[in-house]
Amino acid sequence: MIDDTGTTAGDRGRHRSLGAVLARGMRPRHTGGRLPSARSDGTQGLVLVVLVAAFLAWGLLGSLSTNQLAIDIAMFVALAYGFNIISGFTGYISFGQVVFFGFGAFATALLVIHLDVPWFLAAVLGGLGAAVVAVPIGAVMLRLQGIYFALGMFGLAYVVSLLLSQWEFTGGSTGLVVPGVIAQKPVLLSVTGVAVLAFAVNAFMARSPFGLRAMAVRDDEQVAEAVGVATTRVKVMAFVLSALMPALVGGMVAYNRGFIDTSTVFNPAIDLQVIVLVLAGGIGTLWGPLIGAVLLTLISDQLATALPDYQLALFGVLIVLVTIFLPGGVVSLVNRWGGLRREIVRGTADLPTEAELERRLAAAHTPRANDRADDPDLLVCTDVGVDFGGVRALRSVDFTVRRGQTVFIIGANGAGKTTLFNAIAGAVPPSKGTIVFDGRPVHGVPAHQLARRGLARTFQIPRPFASMTVWENVYVAALGGRHRRQAQEQAAWVVQVLGLEEIRFAASDTLAVGHRRMVELARALALGPSLILLDEVMAGMSEDELEVVRDAIRRMPSFGVDAVAGIEHVIKAIVDLADEIVVMDRGSTIISGEPTEILRHPEVIRAYLGTGVGLGAGTAVAGDVTP
Amino acid sequence: MTYVQVVLNGILLGGFYLLMAQGLNLVFGVMGIVNLAHGAFIVLGGLGVYSLYGVGVNPFLGLVIVMVAGAALGAVIQWAVIERIHGTARQHELLTLMATFGLSYILINIGQQAWGSDYRTIPFLQSAVTVGPFRFSLSLLVGVALAAAITLGIAGWLTRTRSGKSLRAQAQSPLGAGACGINPRRLRLVGFSVGAAVAAAAGMLLVMTQPIAPQAATNFTIVAFVVIALGGLGDYKGAALGAVLVGVVQTVSGYQLGAVVQAAAPYLMLILVMLFRPAGLLSRKAS
Numbered sequence: 001m002i003d004d005t006g007t008t009a010g011d012r013g014r015h016r017s018l019g020a021v022l023a024r025g026m027r028p029r030h031t032g033g034r035l036p037s038a039r040s041d042g043t044q045g046l047v048l049v050v051l052v053a054a055f056l057a058w059g060l061l062g063s064l065s066t067n068q069l070a071i072d073i074a075m076f077v078a079l080a081y082g083f084n085i086i087s088g089f090t091g092y093i094s095f096g097q098v099v100f101f102g103f104g105a106f107a108t109a110l111l112v113i114h115l116d117v118p119w120f121l122a123a124v125l126g127g128l129g130a131a132v133v134a135v136p137i138g139a140v141m142l143r144l145q146g147i148y149f150a151l152g153m154f155g156l157a158y159v160v161s162l163l164l165s166q167w168e169f170t171g172g173s174t175g176l177v178v179p180g181v182i183a184q185k186p187v188l189l190s191v192t193g194v195a196v197l198a199f200a201v202n203a204f205m206a207r208s209p210f211g212l213r214a215m216a217v218r219d220d221e222q223v224a225e226a227v228g229v230a231t232t233r234v235k236v237m238a239f240v241l242s243a244l245m246p247a248l249v250g251g252m253v254a255y256n257r258g259f260i261d262t263s264t265v266f267n268p269a270i271d272l273q274v275i276v277l278v279l280a281g282g283i284g285t286l287w288g289p290l291i292g293a294v295l296l297t298l299i300s301d302q303l304a305t306a307l308p309d310y311q312l313a314l315f316g317v318l319i320v321l322v323t324i325f326l327p328g329g330v331v332s333l334v335n336r337w338g339g340l341r342r343e344i345v346r347g348t349a350d351l352p353t354e355a356e357l358e359r360r361l362a363a364a365h366t367p368r369a370n371d372r373a374d375d376p377d378l379l380v381c382t383d384v385g386v387d388f389g390g391v392r393a394l395r396s397v398d399f400t401v402r403r404g405q406t407v408f409i410i411g412a413n414g415a416g417k418t419t420l421f422n423a424i425a426g427a428v429p430p431s432k433g434t435i436v437f438d439g440r441p442v443h444g445v446p447a448h449q450l451a452r453r454g455l456a457r458t459f460q461i462p463r464p465f466a467s468m469t470v471w472e473n474v475y476v477a478a479l480g481g482r483h484r485r486q487a488q489e490q491a492a493w494v495v496q497v498l499g500l501e502e503i504r505f506a507a508s509d510t511l512a513v514g515h516r517r518m519v520e521l522a523r524a525l526a527l528g529p530s531l532i533l534l535d536e537v538m539a540g541m542s543e544d545e546l547e548v549v550r551d552a553i554r555r556m557p558s559f560g561v562d563a564v565a566g567i568e569h570v571i572k573a574i575v576d577l578a579d580e581i582v583v584m585d586r587g588s589t590i591i592s593g594e595p596t597e598i599l600r601h602p603e604v605i606r607a608y609l610g611t612g613v614g615l616g617a618g619t620a621v622a623g624d625v626t627p
Numbered sequence: 628m629t630y631v632q633v634v635l636n637g638i639l640l641g642g643f644y645l646l647m648a649q650g651l652n653l654v655f656g657v658m659g660i661v662n663l664a665h666g667a668f669i670v671l672g673g674l675g676v677y678s679l680y681g682v683g684v685n686p687f688l689g690l691v692i693v694m695v696a697g698a699a700l701g702a703v704i705q706w707a708v709i710e711r712i713h714g715t716a717r718q719h720e721l722l723t724l725m726a727t728f729g730l731s732y733i734l735i736n737i738g739q740q741a742w743g744s745d746y747r748t749i750p751f752l753q754s755a756v757t758v759g760p761f762r763f764s765l766s767l768l769v770g771v772a773l774a775a776a777i778t779l780g781i782a783g784w785l786t787r788t789r790s791g792k793s794l795r796a797q798a799q800s801p802l803g804a805g806a807c808g809i810n811p812r813r814l815r816l817v818g819f820s821v822g823a824a825v826a827a828a829a830g831m832l833l834v835m836t837q838p839i840a841p842q843a844a845t846n847f848t849i850v851a852f853v854v855i856a857l858g859g860l861g862d863y864k865g866a867a868l869g870a871v872l873v874g875v876v877q878t879v880s881g882y883q884l885g886a887v888v889q890a891a892a893p894y895l896m897l898i899l900v901m902l903f904r905p906a907g908l909l910s911r912k913a914s
Contacts, residue, residue, distance in 0.1 A: 095728075144898075147661050152897060155849065166887050275725065309740060313733045313737060320708055320729045323723075323725050323726040324708065324726070327714050466715075
């Protein structure tokens with residue numbers, strides 16, 4: 001589906017309409033900027049304090065209606081940042097976050113009415129309750145992808161609202177009166193507090209290891225899993241955080257309004273408005289939700305008084321205009337002058353020398369458990385078969401990689417090489433046979449756990465996390481199960497070994513093919529694996545790049561990589577690297593052995609060169625075979 | 628016997644749902660877009676027939692008129708909005724969702740200003756037909772017959788005509804279709820416009836059998852989406868099964884458990900089916 005729309009989107013780009021020209025000019029830059037930002041945390045913090053102080057001065061000192069407008073603004077800022085956590089940074093668009101707003105509102109109302117809890121405490125309890133409830137909801141709903149998740153959440157909010165409207169305890173269809181006095185100023189202060197908290201969580205998302213993992217999930221969930229990110233846990237945590245904010249605000253607003261019913265607190269129009277705000281400001285950015293929420297709440301306040309009947313339609317028009325003309329939001333406009341880009345994660349400014357890093361890493365390196373290290377076989381595949389529907393991709397493969405060995409698999413397209421790697425890495429379930437890695441079967445083990453156990457892989461078509469820099473790509477992989485400082489050193493080492501120092505702060509979606517493959521390899525190496533599966537890393541590389549990769553493969557054993565298994569078509573690049581070459585054909589391994597021996601084998605020559613070519617010396621043949 | 632009657636009514640309702648889902652499925656198949664404004668097209672079509680009936684136009688003539696109007700509106704929206712959204716595949720998916728979400732609110736709001744928020748229906752073909760031991764309302768039967776005719780018409784168009792085949796080619800591989808000289812832009816226009824016309828037709832059938840109002844549009848979008856999601860997005864045959872299933876589950880649950888469960892049923896089905904058969908009910912279990 002993604003591929004299809006990708007092509008259509010590309011087709012559309014060529015048409016020269018006014019909209020296309022404008023949209024091209026305003027196409028969002030990727031949030032990972034090309035240069036490290038020069039802004040300091042101090043300045044940003046100061047800007048924030050000044051903004052909040054000015055806002056509170058305006059909101060608290062003004063008339064009652066100003067108080068109310070300020071509460072609305074703070075509420076939408078908090079809701080927008082809550083939405084941005086799951087939908088912006090983690091990439092799961094939700095059309096039903098209002099369910100937590102309603103949850104907070106009803107929890108607070110019921111606590112105030114039945115238990116006489118002070119309103120502020122009640123709102124906090126409601127928020128925490130929503131966070132707890134969000135764990136199982138997230139664990140189930142986040143298995144849905146894309147539109148299914150969005151509409152699933154919409155349906156959930158609808159069903160919950162419907163059920164509560166039938167329940168006497170929650171006031172049924174008539175609603176609940178929340179006792180209290182009019183206390184706009186305390187409410188304004190507390191809602192602003194939630195907004196600041198929500199901003200802080202977003203700021204944390206934009207630069208922390210947790211945030212990087214969430215963005216990895218957003219960019220490519222399967223790859224995130226393969227580089228050791230526990231995707232489900234990251235998603236659920238983000239979901240819980242993004243449920244907390246609306247629930248807190250919902251409770252406070254319930255007290256502020258003094259009356260709630262299901263149709264107002266579960267109103268999907270609230271979600272609509274939040275989505276518009278975030279989209280208009282810039283989804284997945286740190287400052288976008290703030291800009292969007294303040295700007296559009298002020299505009300919509302004016303619209304509500306001027307054209308009350310058409311408020312929804314005008315909001316609809318706004319969304320449409322934003323999607324066409326400003327798909328990256330206001331922030332993308334400012335970013336053209338470098339203003340509000342995400343501050344990229346940089347690690348140390350000056351990379352330590354390679355030797356220094358190697359010394360430090362060696363000191364930190366904990367030897368793997370000795371009980372299994374004796375076993376010479378690192379990976380054992382026995383009689384592995386894989387079926388896709390009725391197609392048999394793998395018939396029966398026996399494939400063993402011993403410690404200290406470098407094995408390459410060659411074979412024609414469609415021979416099942418990549419399928420074998422997918423089965424080993426846990427991405428495709430084998431239909432028969434067993435795969436044992438490091439003494440334990442891989443069956444049923446999530447890919448990220450395999451990655452952390454020491455099984456790394458690269459993808460045949462490079463799939464860098466598009467919104468991140470090269471450094472961040474490598475760092476995310478290095479983080480798998482490591483302390484942050486150690487991960488930085490690991491990443492720095494990998495970056496130097498592969499010669500990526502110059503481009504480490506470049507946005508990874510702008511790289512040339514050779515560099516992309518290098519990033520792919522860097523991520524796998526950064527995991528610090530014991531077995532590394534290389535799926536055609538050398539394809540499409542220049543001679544210089546080939547040498548860098550070959551050098552890296554040679555040096556792997558000295559840094560904890562026990563064995564290397566690769567798929568390669570560039571045969572001249574592997575003859576002197578490989579201890580063993582395995583030839584696959586139509587879903588089975590046909591022969592294996594020493595490189596020179598294999599390349600002289602009549603069967604291989606026939607498969608690669610056709611019959612009739614002289615059976616010359618192995619090396620000479622190898623030199624020519626570069627399909 | 629009553630129980631069989633309920634199930635039969637559910638199957639007939641499924642015929643309606645199939646028509647409601649056809650347009651959505653077509654648009655998804657051709658463009659990979661889930662059109663969240665689909666329900667709004669349905670409602671506006673139905674209310675258009677309602678108003679035409681009010682000034683003395685026969686609903687069948689009204690059907691033709693709203694289909695033409697729907698096709699025109701769909702073409703305008705495709706040309707003015709959808710075609711102008713650009714971005715990477717992922718962005719494009721998100722942005723079109725947002726844009727059609729926005730469009731649905733525009734159309735609902737316009738509908739509310741034009742027709743108000745009251746639920747309206749037309750008293751047309753109200754007599755009951757007795758078939759053996761069962762009784763059906765004539766409007767339901769005529770509606771299902773029309774739905775079947777339109778569905779078969781679309782199927783014939785897609786499989787027999789050149790433009791229909793191009794549309795399927797575009798759905799399966801836009802790149803390949805382009806290489807064969809198919810103009811993707813015009814096809815998208817045709818696809819979206821036909822989708823809107825079929826939605827308007829579904830609205831006419833609905834307004835004959837049940838009261839509708841602009842704010843119900845979102846519900847219709849969801850029901851249509853559930854139907855095609857059950858069958859597998861873009862799968863024309865799967866949609867038929869999905870439609871009958873939703874119809875039967877809704878009528879049976881409404882009969883046994885009351886109106887609330889009936890209203891909630893499509894949403895619960897959506898969540899459950901997506902969790903357990905994410906590729907649709909008919910999907911073969913592979914990779």
